[in-house]
Amino acid sequence: MRLANSMELTAFDGQRFWFDPGALCLEFLLTGGEGELARWERLHRPDDLADWISRSRAGITGPCAVTADELAAARRLRAAVQRLAVRAAAGSRAFPEADLAALRTAAAPSPALPPAPFLVPGLERAWASPVTGSQFVSAVARDAIELFGGPHLDRVRMCAGEECYLLFFDASRPATRRWCSMERCGNRSKLRTRRDRAPYPRATAPE
Numbered sequence: 564m565r566l567a568n569s570m571e572l573t574a575f576d577g578q579r580f581w582f583d584p585g586a587l588c589l590e591f592l593l594t595g596g597e598g599e600l601a602r603w604e605r606l607h608r609p610d611d612l613a614d615w616i617s618r619s620r621a622g623i624t625g626p627c628a629v630t631a632d633e634l635a636a637a638r639r640l641r642a643a644v645q646r647l648a649v650r651a652a653a654g655s656r657a658f659p660e661a662d663l664a665a666l667r668t669a670a671a672p673s674p675a676l677p678p679a680p681f682l683v684p685g686l687e688r689a690w691a692s693p694v695t696g697s698q699f700v701s702a703v704a705r706d707a708i709e710l711f712g713g714p715h716l717d718r719v720r721m722c723a724g725e726e727c728y729l730l731f732f733d734a735s736r737p738a739t740r741r742w743c744s745m746e747r748c749g750n751r752s753k754l755r756t757r758r759d760r761a762p763y764p765r766a767t768a769p770e
């Protein structure tokens with residue numbers, strides 16, 4: 564079932580499911596990463612980032628212009644957010660200074676102002692265009708600063724599914740979310756409990 568702000572992912576075994584990472588900066592992690600995550604890389608060229616921006620929960624519509632330098636900055640920021648989120652999900656509060664500095668640099672108000680929204684008649688939101696890669700990087704960094712510096716750091720979690728490494732912010736009222744998706748890891752856990760089945764191959768990848 565498609566929920567607002569979810570992205571469709573495909574698991575190793577071909578199952579497609581909807582995943583809501585709960586925050587823009589965590590959603591951005593679905594585009595790939597460094598090391599082992601490099602095999603999921605989706606941002607090869609500047610246009611890949613421009614395309615992703617327009618499909619992200621940032622809600623940005625209209626043209627995006629991304630340079631090669633901006634793509635590199637976005638990937639650096641993504642690696643920092645990944646490391647911070649993994650630590651937060653493990654209950655650690657010891658965040659590497661280099662990663663915090665990466666957030667600070669990326670969020671810096673000048674020249675990387677976040678995308679500028681405005682209202683058009685009919686009260687729809689539009690964006691001063693083109694939205695640049697630097698503006699988007701700044702928006703992701705500010706989102707990460709709010710998340711990691713906010714009062715609900717304990718809601719940054721890694722899916723409890725075996726060998727599922729998806730990170731999300733638990734925005735549920737009771738704060739009891741354990742799974743990337745009930746369709747995926749939630750159901751598989753239920754099945755396993757019920758039938759004591761061997762687990763499926765488990766890692767998941769962005770579509």
Ligand SMILES: [Zn+2]
Nearest residue numbers: 722727743748
């Ligand atoms: Zn999962």
